[in-house]
Amino acid sequence: MLARMIDPAMREPTFLVLTALAAEPQHGYAVIEDVRRITDGRVTLRAGTLYAALDRLRGDGLIEVEREEVVQSRLRRYYRLTALGERRLADESARLLQQATVADRRLRDRRIRLGNAPA
Amino acid sequence: MTAHDELEGRYRRLMTAYPLRHRREYEEEMVGVLLAAAEPGQRRPSVRDRADLLVNALAVRLRGCAGDSGGDAWRRAAHAVQLVGALLLLAVGVRRLLPGLTFYPGVEPLEFARPAAWAAVLILASAGLRRVATGAAVAGAVVETVHVAQWYDYSPSQVLRAGWLVTLALVVAVSSAWLAGGGRVAAPRGVWLFGAALAVAVAGNAADQYQGLSIFPGFLYRTTLSSQFPFRLAGPLYLVAAALAGWAWWRQGGPVRRRILALTAPVAAIAALVTYGFAGFMYSSQQFPSPILLRPFQWAILLATPVLAFALAAVALNRWERLSALVELGRRAEKA
Numbered sequence: 001m002l003a004r005m006i007d008p009a010m011r012e013p014t015f016l017v018l019t020a021l022a023a024e025p026q027h028g029y030a031v032i033e034d035v036r037r038i039t040d041g042r043v044t045l046r047a048g049t050l051y052a053a054l055d056r057l058r059g060d061g062l063i064e065v066e067r068e069e070v071v072q073s074r075l076r077r078y079y080r081l082t083a084l085g086e087r088r089l090a091d092e093s094a095r096l097l098q099q100a101t102v103a104d105r106r107l108r109d110r111r112i113r114l115g116n117a118p119a
Numbered sequence: 120m121t122a123h124d125e126l127e128g129r130y131r132r133l134m135t136a137y138p139l140r141h142r143r144e145y146e147e148e149m150v151g152v153l154l155a156a157a158e159p160g161q162r163r164p165s166v167r168d169r170a171d172l173l174v175n176a177l178a179v180r181l182r183g184c185a186g187d188s189g190g191d192a193w194r195r196a197a198h199a200v201q202l203v204g205a206l207l208l209l210a211v212g213v214r215r216l217l218p219g220l221t222f223y224p225g226v227e228p229l230e231f232a233r234p235a236a237w238a239a240v241l242i243l244a245s246a247g248l249r250r251v252a253t254g255a256a257v258a259g260a261v262v263e264t265v266h267v268a269q270w271y272d273y274s275p276s277q278v279l280r281a282g283w284l285v286t287l288a289l290v291v292a293v294s295s296a297w298l299a300g301g302g303r304v305a306a307p308r309g310v311w312l313f314g315a316a317l318a319v320a321v322a323g324n325a326a327d328q329y330q331g332l333s334i335f336p337g338f339l340y341r342t343t344l345s346s347q348f349p350f351r352l353a354g355p356l357y358l359v360a361a362a363l364a365g366w367a368w369w370r371q372g373g374p375v376r377r378r379i380l381a382l383t384a385p386v387a388a389i390a391a392l393v394t395y396g397f398a399g400f401m402y403s404s405q406q407f408p409s410p411i412l413l414r415p416f417q418w419a420i421l422l423a424t425p426v427l428a429f430a431l432a433a434v435a436l437n438r439w440e441r442l443s444a445l446v447e448l449g450r451r452a453e454k455a
Contacts, residue, residue: 027148028148028149028151028152029151029152029155029156032152032156046167046168046171046172047149047152047153047156047168047171047172048149048168048171048172048173048174048175048176049171049175050152051145051148051149051152051175052175052178052179054145055141055144055145055179058191059191060303061303061304061305062305064305064308065372074147074150074151075147075148075151076148076151077148082305082306083305083306084247084303084305085305
């Protein structure tokens, strides 16, 4: 549903990944966990989807690698939002908020019109 | 074989659906994430994970180069070269305007245009106005070329000395033109470190002036140090500048670092060619009352060298990265 509400160029996983990274630089698994928290468990990103999004976002300059670590012999790369990514997320967020506000106002008007406004 | 090892092996087999470059960039991370999300004792990837990996592998392959971080690394390297190159050219241009630092009296009007053009490139490129920045960079390259070319008739050696500056200006202009199309590129990390390195180098240059040593583009003219200066004051400053620049370069990450070297190979090649290949010409041209002009084959060598240097650097980079990928694959196969 969210994907239809935002710019087709920014799909839901993309929006959620940027939102997760807006808090702080995070590695891949932490992004998955954060997205699950943000969406109250509604969305669980899988590795293939996550890294397709990360790759695209890096290519577009919206995120970048902050640092790399080796934890238990495995590479762990932390990603962070770039200034461009921050602007893009702010634009999308503002647009979503504006549309959600309109939707909310129309629903309230509709309920009033139909005479079943909430108390 | 433990359940964990078996699961990892199966994930790695699924990863072969991705293009090689994507695997090289993300496989270790992805396998780590998949294993971290797996249930204890799980031996096989879930159906959803299999489907997710295969669908996204197909999507990455269909996107073609979009899954190839090499293209991104080239653009990031070009952006770093654009900004740092413009900064260096701006510093050189400003230095020539400062009173007491010019080596001939007066300042030509053209010399005001040089720093102005590179300052414009810096500001416009930083503001994301890529097309206008390209226009300014092309104008800057033309100004640099005209500025040097006007000396040719009476001092061809001066033209050779400034060859690296003109080459750098052209590299910045070409990089800017390439960056004008396609997606935006994030600002390179630690540009301020390059700026700090440049500031320290300028301080070193001022110290050299104070001690009677003058550096003109590409060359050092040494005079006898005064007895009150037992060592060259600028030495430590140049070392600090080199360390700062090296640190800034290192922070760009391996793929971008290597591409920065490839993009700046033409500048290094011209500087080396002039210093070592044209040393005799420059010495002899200064011994005669009328200057000796460059011959056509010398012009051909000078014009071909930057192009060849970049081509060789790009081929070497490509081979090195392919070889590294093969070694990595071999290592993983042995481990499996």
